[in-house]
Amino acid sequence: MIRLLLFLGVIAFLCGLSTAACGASGSTFWDPAGYFSTVVPSHWRLQVSESSDSLTVFYGRDTHDLLYVERLDPVRDETAADFAERVLSLYQTPYGPQDFAVLEEPLAAEVGGVTAARVVYEFMGGSNQLVQELRYFVLVGSVGFSITYANSEAAFANGLDDLNSVLASWRWLTLE
Amino acid sequence: MNRTAGIAAITLLIVFVSFGLTFAGTVERFEETIGNSAAQQFIEQNGGLYHPPLEQQLWIDAVFQRLVAQTTRHDINYKLRVLNTQRINAFALPSGHIFMTHGLLRLLENDEHALASVLGHELAHVEHKHGVNALLRQLGLTILLELGMMWLDAPTTEFVRAASIALVDIVQSGYGREAEYEADAYGQRYAVEAGFDPMGAVHMLEHLLPLEGTDLPMALFRSHPPTTSRIRRMESGALAVWPNPEPASTGLLTEDEESERISRAPQRKDPLVRYDVEVTESDTGRFLSVYDRQTERDLDWLDQQVVQDAAWSPDGQRLAVSTRTDPGGNWEIWLFNRWGRRVSIFRSGDDDFRTPQWSPDGRMLAYTQQSADYSHVRVGYLNGSGLRISRELQAELIQWTAEGLLLREQVSHELYLIVPPEIAGVTLENPVPRIVERKRRIEPTVIRDDESTITLRRPNVITP
Structure with missing residues (x-):
């Protein structure tokens, strides 16, 4: 009996451990165009009406948070850093978002084993809300990808763990 | 005697040719000075500038640059800007200032062939000096004196200001029927040579036709010839680029x-x-x-x-x-x-x-x-x-x-x-990622007061 209880206890512990790990678990998202896959935490909802063949949009549980991935083809920049620098310089023109300001200059990073450039910036959103975005620029050959987490300035930190978990499970299907 | 007359004739010829060359340069400088001055006034009078979203601006630039590559006046630095007004029109000022209104941009949506026809038309006005010629006609002899002053590098500020005001008036009331038809024809040619659809202009004008009789602030119809007549001419122009069977x-x-x-x-x-x-x-x-x-x-x-x-x-x-x-x-x-x-x-x-x-x-x-x-x-x-x-x-x-x-x-x-004329769509060589914002769903609050009365309160913003 004690052995049985002990066995059940071990099982319950392992299940608990597994549930804790599942706190960051979700469903695997396969890019419809076949470029990448990743695991998206279950509280992020795919927005089909806002997504397209080249853009995938998820809404989180906050009021302003979203996660979106865009594919751009072709991108002529030599490196992910060049890609990021060019885009940032264009965002800073009058045609870019209102009150745009770079908070963290481009830093070298990695997404799914591919070199990326990571940048944080803010701008005044459409609903007069200061929005912050953390964006990764990646080049896979001449195909550019932009992976972005956005939220209001006040709630920006809330989804950073989710973004990290999405990036940790990122796979480039075309490179496998 | 004959020899003296010959020398005199050659001397006169040299004087006329050198004056002509200098004068020709002076007309271009006049065009630039007046065009730059009028452009500023023009922006101020038409609600300032509108900055389209980045992605749209890159698309507009790509269409515009393909058309500019077909023009022949290499002394001109063409600039395209969007005016912050909902009126539906486009304008060209001497020295390469091209304007289109936000209203027209909205009407054209993402039809690059129609956009090319509009911009081609405006480029043709500058290429064929319709603005500066209209101004020269209007100001008459006074301008000759001023050109002389300009030749001496001494244009008067009052004159430049007065000429700019006159130019803005001319542009807003149109360059005249013949100039507009000429701009239609050359604009369509630039569009075709740049790989846009020759029917883009016809399509755009047919789109505008139902609006012609309405009360919309359609300055376009005041400054241009009748739309039906323009459509007929543009159709002939489009047919001309289709090869024979x-x-x-x-x-x-x-x-x-x-x-x-x-x-x-x-x-x-x-x-x-x-x-x-x-x-x-x-x-x-x-x-x-x-x-x-x-x-x-x-x-x-x-x-x-x-x-x-x-x-x-x-x-x-x-x-x-x-x-x-x-x-x-x-x-x-x-x-x-x-x-x-x-x-x-x-x-x-x-x-x-x-x-x-x-x-x-x-x-x-x-x-x-x-x-x-x-x-x-x-x-x-x-x-x-x-x-x-x-x-x-x-x-x-x-x-x-x-x-x-x-x-x-x-x-x-x-x-x-x-074989239909070759048409190439605009592909952005180096696209820019878009900035996506969360959409809001707006719904009214429904209050059922009693069995037969329902009140709707102003919409609340609900996150999907």
Whole structure:
């Protein structure tokens, strides 16, 4: 009996451990165009009406948070850093978002084993809300990808763990 | 004496030539000075500048640069800006200042061919110096004195200001009928040479036509010739860039390949694979049979009306059907949406309109226009009139193939091919990722006061 209880206890512990790990678990998202896959935490909802063949949009549980991935083809920049620098310089023109300001200059990073450039910036959103975005620029050959987490300035930190978990499970299907 | 006269003549010639060259440069400097000064006034008088979203701005720039590459005045640095007004118009000032209004940009949506026709028209005004010539005519002799001053590098500020004001007035009231027609013709030429659709201008003007009689602030109609007259001229211009039909090299194909090539069956296949569309023959005529695979039902979209042919658009959103309402009537081309509702009568009239065939990009529909005396092949936009592309040939339409339009001459039954003008869409070489923001859903608050009264309160913002 004690052995049985002990066995059940071990099982319950392992299940608990597994549930804790599942706190960051979700469903695997396969890019419809076949470029990448990743695991998206279950509280992020795919927005089909806002997504397209080249853009995938998820809404989180906050009021302003979203996660979106865009594919751009072709991108002529030599490196992910060049890609990021060019885009940032264009965002800073009058045609870019209102009150745009770079908070963290481009830093070298990695997404799914591919070199990326990571940048944080803010701008005044459409609903007069200061929005912050953390964006990764990646080049896979001449195909550019932009992976972005956005939220209001006040709630920006809330989804950073989710973004990290999405990036940790990122796979480039075309490179496998 | 003769020698003295000769020397005098040569000296005079040298003086005139050198003065002419200097004066020509002075006119360009005059154009630049007045153009730059008027541009600032123009922006101030028209609500300032509007900055389109980055992605749209890059698209506008790409269209504009392709057109600028076709211009010939290399002394001009062309600049395009969008004015922050909802009026629908575009303007060109001397020295390369091109303006279009936010209202016009909204109207054009993402039609790059229509945008190219507008910008080509404005570039032509500058290329042909319509603005500076109109100003020279208006200011008359006073300007000669001022040009003299400018030659001496001493233009007066008052003069520049007065000339700028006059120029802004001229631009807003139009450069005159002949200049506008000339700009239409050259603008269309620039658009075609830059790889845009020659019918873009016609399409744009036809889009504007219903607005002509309304109370909208349509300054465009005050400053330009009548729209119907411009459409006729632009259609002629568009036809001029379609090549003549050439005999098709059918000898290279086997009989099977030939019959496959001229088979129209592919356009009866629903690209979205829901409907099976057939034209079936019976003792009483040909009828359209539609089978819905999803509901597994036969549908009668034409209420047992006779049909001649039917063709799905490449995107599967429209079915073009050649039909007639009574046995002795003329064939008309009707367009249906995917739910079987007729959305428009594309062509009808005293002649028969038959054999509809979509272009591979779905922008145009080709068809045969037939009467007792003639048979022509025409192509038309969904909401535009049709160009007679068979020219002098009495022909019927066989198929719109990947190589071009295949026609059959009616007397000799020889096949002819027309290769449409090459059109290249705008592809951004180095695109910029967009910034996406969460959309808000707006719903009213419903309050049921009693059994029969419901009050709706102003919308609350609800996050999806």
